[in-house]
Amino acid sequence: MITQAIVRKPCNAIIKALTTSDMGPPNYQAALSQHTAYIAALRDCGLDVIELPADESFPDSTFVEDVALLTPQCAILTRPGAPSRTEEVVTMAPVIQEYYESIEIIDAPGMLDAGDILLAEEHYYIGLSTRTNRSGAEQLINILARYGMTASIVCLDSVLHLKTGIGYLDNGDILTSGEFIDKPEFTAFHQIPLPEDEAAAANSLYINGTVLMPDGYPKAQAIIEAKGYPVKTIDISEFEKIDGGISCLSLRF
Ligand code: GLY
Numbered sequence: 302m303i304t305q306a307i308v309r310k311p312c313n314a315i316i317k318a319l320t321t322s323d324m325g326p327p328n329y330q331a332a333l334s335q336h337t338a339y340i341a342a343l344r345d346c347g348l349d350v351i352e353l354p355a356d357e358s359f360p361d362s363t364f365v366e367d368v369a370l371l372t373p374q375c376a377i378l379t380r381p382g383a384p385s386r387t388e389e390v391v392t393m394a395p396v397i398q399e400y401y402e403s404i405e406i407i408d409a410p411g412m413l414d415a416g417d418i419l420l421a422e423e424h425y426y427i428g429l430s431t432r433t434n435r436s437g438a439e440q441l442i443n444i445l446a447r448y449g450m451t452a453s454i455v456c457l458d459s460v461l462h463l464k465t466g467i468g469y470l471d472n473g474d475i476l477t478s479g480e481f482i483d484k485p486e487f488t489a490f491h492q493i494p495l496p497e498d499e500a501a502a503a504n505s506l507y508i509n510g511t512v513l514m515p516d517g518y519p520k521a522q523a524i525i526e527a528k529g530y531p532v533k534t535i536d537i538s539e540f541e542k543i544d545g546g547i548s549c550l551s552l553r554f
Contacts, residue, residue, distance in 0.1 A: 303508055306348045307396060307552040311336055311363040312355035318543040319361055319383055327539035335539050339550055342535050346508040350552070353396060359389045359549060363540075364549040365474035367414040367432075367462075368393045370425075370441070371554035374448040375403035377441060382412035382432030400554070405444045413437030416462035416549055418452075425452035426486065428463025451465065455486050460471040464548050466500060470507040474528060476521075493528060495521045504546030506553075513547050 310458035311333060316326040343350050351406075356362040361383070368390045370377040376397045378390045397404060407413045414432035418425055418441070425445060427438040435454070442452045458480045460466045467487065468476040475490040477483075478500035482492065495503055495518075502521030512525055516536040526532050537547060 303553045304347070304349060305400070305554055307351045307352065307353065307365055307393075308340055308343070308550060309353040309363050309365050310355040312357045313359065314357050314360040315363060315543065316546075317360040317387065318486075320543040322542055322544060324542040327542045332539035334362075336550070339535050339537065342513055342533055343505045343508070346511050346513065346534065347525075348508065350551075351396070354388075356392055359386065359392075361386050361543070362389050362392075364416075364545055365393065365552050367416050369397055369552055370415045370418055371397070371401070371552055372445070372448070372450060373554075374450065375405055375406045375444070376401040377407065377444055379413040379415050380407040380409065380411055380435070380437060381414050382430075382434070382437075387486075405449075407437050410434070411437035411440045413441060414462060415552075416464050417457075418465050419467060419469060421475060421487075421490065422473065423451070425450065426455050426463065427452055428455050428457045428460075430457045430460070430462060432462065433447060441548050453486070455484070458468055461544055462549075464504055465544075465546065466503050468503050468505045468507075468548070470512060470525075470530060471527075472506075476503040476525070478507060493524060495524065501541065501546065505550055506547050508513045508553070515541070515547055 417428040417433040467481040478495045499518040499521040502518035512530045516534040
């Protein structure tokens, strides 16, 4: 059961965050309001939320998910693949040390964004992307193996992160979109394919019985609700402008 989450307040510099979209920069005040609502939603799901202050040194620092993988046995500090994000780990490390005795790190030349890591039924899938290379993935596989956990590599075609296009819910149910629909690595799961124009909703989170999903994807919401999941939607439109999704905004453990 997940009991806690770590979030970081968006910084003013978020208007300069990395993006592949052409939606323009986020509105800072709107991003702050949406972030506050996101925290409230996590609390509604029963989580204690640890709120970190804004870090103006790193425009993307509100996307805390990428800098660590928090497992039941250990924490792994990643080595984010975008040069402007690599050092985000430095300010997260002392926070993680408050909660974990066993902390591992990914070393150069490894690159690893935890947005490329999907936990599905006790197994970690690691996407090879522009942010995560084979060295980073193999280091993670070796670390997890030392703690009795398993992981494997998934090659990505076009998404930014693995979890941009796929999300595990519960009981074998997995949200898929685009390149992940019928991808061999995931055919053993019960796939819930989402329409192409609502693919972003694949980045949803199952937390203690509720699916947190982005607002504005009515077809995906209806599909998930039809599977019997209670759904809570959150407006994260300002974060979507900079390639952010529901999972990117928190570290959960
Ligand atoms: N803007 C989120 C990222 O590129 O990591």
